[in-house]
Amino acid sequence: MRRGEPAVARLLAENELDSILARVAERNALWVPAGDGEQSAFALYRPGLALRQEAGPTRRTAKEIFFPRTEILFTYGEDDGPPRLEAPPAEVLPAVVYGLRPCDARALTMLDPVFEDPGYPDGLWGGRRRGATLVGVGCTRPSRACFCTSVGGDPAGEEGLDVLVVPIPGHYLARAVTDRGEEWLQALDLPRAGPDHEAAAVRAAAAGAGLAVVDTEGLPAKLERMFGHAVWEQLHERCLGCAACTYLCPTCHCFDIVDEGGSRLRNWDSCMFPLFTLHASGHNPRLSGKERMRQRIMHKFSYYPQRQGRPACVGCGRCVEVCPVNLDLRSVLAQLKGVEA
């Protein structure tokens, strides 16, 4: 898309969405948000599948489409003979992801520098990313845990998306963000939106902005001085170390590599587990919950920003929703921001 040239907004009637998605699914793998509440996640579209209508993001992240919880890195054969190494082809896998929230799309752009580091590009991630057209649906109402605007996000943010769709009464207003998105929209042959629709979309997007506010201004710089701060002693006390927050975090990317049944697998892992950093010698640099909680917070709000220039948090609020002891990241950040350091 040429810079400075606003993309033409198109109209998608609410009652035609299913037939349009069915058409898309004929050509490509199509991922859509499905299920409710704790069960909500992205699923491959099939006709009649009810799309999730709840506020905020799906409980499970769109990250899973690109970085599955478990996947084969290569196989080596199960018998005792010489190993025969076979890797899955590193190919571009065409897919459309419809209905991810702007926060999830933004999170993918935070994982790109990790997996697509030019020194060691990860073809499994890269192949899926390059093949995917991301059609986001803006948030017109936040969920109770959302705080995207406190960490640089926007309920109608475009970062990482190819197309942004904003729900308006009776319709969706769709606008391309990238050339790829423009092509995708043109192929659907949708009618153009009128000025009234555009005004409605602006109102709808603004409605999503009523979010919890956490002041994170200057926090990364402050945290660089806070590794040895006493506040960590009590911040972690309630944490059970269950790692649910990290499994549902759209920017967490830690993984384990294990051999099983003739395959070398990559499985999600978590810095909240004591075995994560345990050396074979028995030494463990992150021995207690204090060190592990500090690592999770510091990685997102200090270490990652030092390397990539911005915090690795999109304010999706999943960690807040899922924590079994109501350890709310927003109040953790407020405490860190508040203490003397």
Add this chain to the structure above:
Amino acid sequence: MNPYLPHLATIQEIIPETASQDVKTFRVVFTDPEIRRSFTYQPGQFAEVSLFGAGEAPISITSSPTQEGYLEFSVKRAGVVTTALHYRQVGDPVGIRGPYGNNFPYRDMEGQNIVFIGGGIGLAPLRSLITFVLDPANRSRYAGISIIYGARSPGDLVFKWELERWGERDDVDLQVTVDRGDDEWTGRVGFVPQILLDLAPRPDNTVTVTCGPPIMIKFVLQNLEKLGFTPAQIVTTLEMRMKCGIGKCGRCNIGSSYVCQDGPVYTYEQLRKMPAEY
């Protein structure tokens, strides 16, 4: 590109190092002659060594790039992968991917004296650089070379055949010590940090490279400072639990520094600015 796919290699030789055989050196040769030619590395780098079915572990390359055609890894039997490796025989396959990490700043060391200070299996990463600087093609670039090496007992000393060769050279000052001697031991007895103080190398135009158990490194650092070495003159290499080796799996970081990519070699000057979480 699949950066997790190792190259196949074969174990060509296994050298038991310690009396209890809890440390062995494995010499491996790549199966593909093209990889054998193209695989290059620098002293201080490591590789991920695979035992198919057991997993892989990051191991420092103890051979030197001046030794062509093979790689050597000296491995202490400790966890799942290293135990599996210890059960392997000559001719068995392994996987190798790498090399990873940064390297010893051997260019910056040119013209200077080098004092190597090693403890136990910590001599393995140092050996790559020692062999490199002692190579006839490189020796003249460096001034005096001293090696202080210690282990718990005579039986725990590794690379005994190397120690003999280094000891015979006129251009190497080798000092070997053990924490506790035995009936046959006639050499030094004492902890490495104390021997370092006794020998008192002078800090002018000298760089030190140390690796060993954490408790040894701690006191070596203190004693080097007592001897007048600045933190920039002290180089060490760290051990950390790793999986991917390429900055993605998220477990080897110390603060914002990834040991697998920004390390494992750090100067004490760098380490002092990092969180003490290693």
